[in-house]
Amino acid sequence: MITPRFTCSQTAESVVISIYCPSVRAADVEIHVDKTLVSVHINPYFLRLNLSHSLQEDDASSAQYDPGSGYLTITLTKHVHGQHFEDLDLLAKLLAPRPVLPPKQPIIELLDRDEAAEADLSSQTQELAVDDEEQQELLEAARNDWQLPQEVLEPTPLKLTPQCYYGFLDMYSGYFTNVSYTENEVNELGVDAERCTPEDRRPKRILHEDEKWDSEHYMADFAEDEYIQELIKWRHPHTEGPVDPKFAEKENAMMLNLPRKEYLPSQRQTHNLYLTLLTVLFAYAYDSRTTQHDPTPESAWTLCTLVPAFSALDPGPYTSTVWDPSSAFHREEIAAVFIPSYRRSLSFPLYRSFALAQKCRDDVAKFIARGKRTVLKCLLEMKNILDHHEVYYVYSKIWLDDYCVWIQTHASDEMLSRLASAVETTEIQKTSIGWHLDQIEAIVHNIQIERNMDSDDADSDDE
CATH class of the missing domain: 2.60.40.790 (Immunoglobulin-like)
Structure with missing residues (x-):
């Protein structure tokens, strides 16, 4: 301890x-x-x-x-x-341990001693004897009423490993110091979360996604997709309601409790914040669509798992393309940002469908196209879910609090509109996911065709 x-x-x-x-x-x-x-x-x-x-x-x-x-x-x-x-x-x-009162005088008088019994007791005691060091520890503990000594550990000014930062604009550290003592199923970096550099986080994330990928699960959801098709047809209220939604009293209270901060991001940092916002909104779109806007006890896990910046502390961008400050958003970098979200939606949660992921991307484009107020409502709903979780609230602290402040004070509706257009016109290819989705779907189609042919043959024989 x-x-x-x-x-x-x-x-x-x-x-x-x-x-x-x-x-x-x-x-x-x-x-x-x-x-x-x-x-x-x-x-x-x-x-x-x-x-x-x-x-x-x-x-x-x-x-x-x-x-x-x-x-x-x-x-x-x-x-x-x-x-x-x-x-x-x-x-x-x-x-200091609580003082121990001196022992009282014995109230039992020893009248006689049995030498044989005493010798037997002595031999048994020798068999149970401990070494001198352990005996001294036991005696010390007994003298202190079994209260072990305490020493406050002073902060060590010298660090042997570089301090790594994460979260919104890389402003945070220390939130995963004792992660081994918490039941954080989202954290993919384990005990290395505080010392894992940004260059090391991405390979760990990709490896974990590959390990969790289950082709049979994907094949089953592709073959039996009736319920998934219902989820795809469902209409999200934030894409159908008024363009300028009103905030409820609870949402106003949440905004009043947000931290009072000022941000001075560079042009490139601002660009990256817009890209990471896409992955956050994708997770929100997936959870709200699969629960039909009625969060479940699993919603906090789903939201955090689907965001690479949460689960692996790995925000965008995810492309090696040289950044051009004169251009807003490239389709290549937009596609690269969504690929981790697609991969995670196909390897972690219950419903694993490429068509469902496509619909979630379409939701993201509509959220952003409707402006800052709609985006803020989505973020506040996510924040409300995570704030009430005893473990995953940490991701609200290092990401969502700042995003809710930034979207109100720094985000531009013009930039959001341009970003929405880029998302709408970007296509995600199945080959970019990396798990041979086309081949798996082709196998399912062939099996279904053979079953239909067998069924037709059986019907003709009956006639």
């Missing part, structure tokens, strides 16, 4: 403990108060404090976790209001 950095303060009624524990699951926090002893456990951190006076947990007590700053703030009520707690700034004293 890791002893986290912390501070303590007090008011007349309570003691406030502020603990730095970034990238943890707030639902896992355990707080125990035993008079002057306070223990806090949130994997992988453990903190035990011995205070000078008693505390209690009541209705006025609280615990709040801010995932943005990584601080857990615990407020505990003083047993005696107005009582002053000494030395809250002496952290080593607070971490």
